Amino acid sequence: MNQRTHPHNYLDREKEDEDRTLFWNFTASLVCHLIVFAVLIFAPGYAKGRKPSLSVIDVSIVTLPAQGETTLPEKKDAVEAGKPSVPEKKAPKISTKTTPEPVKKPPESISLNAKKKEKTSLKKKTFKTEKVVKSAIDRIEKKVDESRPDQIKQAIARLEKQVEKTGPKDLKNQQNSRGGGIPGGTGAGSKKALELIDIYRIEIAYRIQKNWAFSDQLAGGRTDLEAWVAIKVMQNGEIKDIWFDKRSGNSYFDAAAKNAIVKSNPLPQLPESYVRPYIEAGFHFTLSGISK
């Protein structure tokens, strides 16, 4: 109000100084932010080599007094509870061929039926083992050869089907997206490249799914969890970055999804016709498949 009714030059100057200070503060803040982000982007794995600080809690088990039993013998120096770690004695030599002794199962546990002595017929005694083995191997190889093309055909058919489903979505997205790295969008541009990269994405999704281990029972039987995870895959198939676009809220579910991706690293190389140095792919982890 004062400024309007009584304008003075020194007030304008003060205002300019204020703006300048504000500008420099902003610039300094921006530079600091950029440095922090650069460090996070280029050196994300700095914490990997760190060893966890291990702490072990001592627990002494107390046995319920049984008939005629005395208490535990007195502590000896070697088994003192206060020691930071279990005192190590001369370790026995490690032999790579360790033949574990069969562990005696408790007598009430499931016992397999005793194997009956098989009678050996004269035919079995005289037949040529090598010949039989060879013919069996030939038969198996033949079977494998016969079955292989079918499986490949099925896999291709499955991929084609999935590409048909996802293809139009990608195209639509390609038109709408700006820069963000949608496969095929600004690369070779040909339909062939688009199809290849789509097949590639489905292939890596399949690989990640194969590595996904999750016990819904351990998560309390919840099947409503979902997480959106994205990855950056380099030309050589290396997963450079993993990030959550949206977490499920269940740390075990999120960790299992991330573990599945980490286990899948490295992924197959990007298709040769794909000219960009990397792709980004997103995965929507849900449990809808098991709740059906």
Added chain:
Amino acid sequence: MRRCRIKIFWLIVIISFWAVPGMSRAGYDYIDISQPFLRKIPMAVPWFKNVSSGHKTDQLSKSASDLLAETLEFTGFFKLLDRDAFLVAPQTDAAFASVNFHDWTSIGAELLVTGGVLIQDDLVEIELRLYDTFKGQLLVGKRYKGRVEDIRKIIRRFCGEVIYTLTGDRGIFNTEIAFVSTGTGNKEIYICEFDGYNPRQLTHTHNITLSPAWSSDGEWLAYTSYEKGKPDLYIKNLRENRGYVVAKKGINTTPAWFPNKFELAATLSFSDDPEIYLLTGTGKIIKRLTYNKGIDVSPTWSPDGKSLAFVSKRSGTPQIYIKDLNSGQVKRLTFQGRYNTQPSWSPRGDKVAYSGMENGHNNIFVVGIDDQGPIQLTHDEGDNESPSWSPDGNLIVFASTREGPSRIYVMTSYGTDQRRLLVLKGRQTEPKWSPRMINK
């Protein structure tokens, strides 16, 4: 004007900070991955390291690591990896003290349990650690000291720690299972530990004994016995040699303890019509719970004690009904099949397991109390009866004749991992899973 420009500048800065990540997020589609390939967690349990030397230590470290692996695998949560696939030789520091997590992640292990065993005289000192291999993090580490004979107890205690760390629940390692067996020629009640270990005979009635039922604190067991020529109800304290008998006119059967109270429901027929009554733990009638002409038997309580499921023939065939004790309303739960009996309410309160007959065979089914289901858990393998939930709600114990004589089996609550619990002389039926025992 100048101020306006500055405002616009700031607005653009703020918007760009918020919007740019969002724009880039929209740069790719999401592919649905809707089913885990493995519904268990891959876990590695290498043989424990011998900290002291000697044959005894070597034997104990191997048997203890095997026991730990078996105990954890029993829960159905874990897939134990084959030791032949391990990259780390046992008895090296890498297998115990200084773990290289890459050795374990590269074979797919997400969890790792290592241990070190030291034996001095008759005392064993065992240090156990659970690691998250992908995070490279120690999740829990404990050192136990006790007698060599206590190794099973020590291992179970650590397994309890593992499950508690991963789920926040104490697990089933301090539970027992009661069942009926004809090993002596008579139907007697036996008790074994949750994994079938250490079975022992509880009753010696030399007569027919049926329907064991655990109290919520695990200190009392109620059962029906024909000791005096007719079915009477026996309420027995498991620690002390005392108990009560309900021997009213007619039948006194199928007891079910009220959650966290010294009260139980049971079927009594002193009025000629078998109805369900609420009794004190000493056997005195508190009140009648069902009112219907026709047989009402086999009560099972909801975990909150507000509802009761039971079997009734009020619609012509044996079906399972639920009674809301506050409103007094009764609703029918099962509609599929003509012979549905032996209900068991899940500890989470959302499901009831029962035995249903179809095509002349009994099978285990699970139905949601919100009318979802039923889901059949056993198929085409003899008669499967008497389901009973583990106290964590993850496992179901039941009796089956799939291998000839009736035996006790365990499966997950989804019907997977069905395996026999134990083999004893005679036939084993009517298993009942105990609650968690505090002093076990």
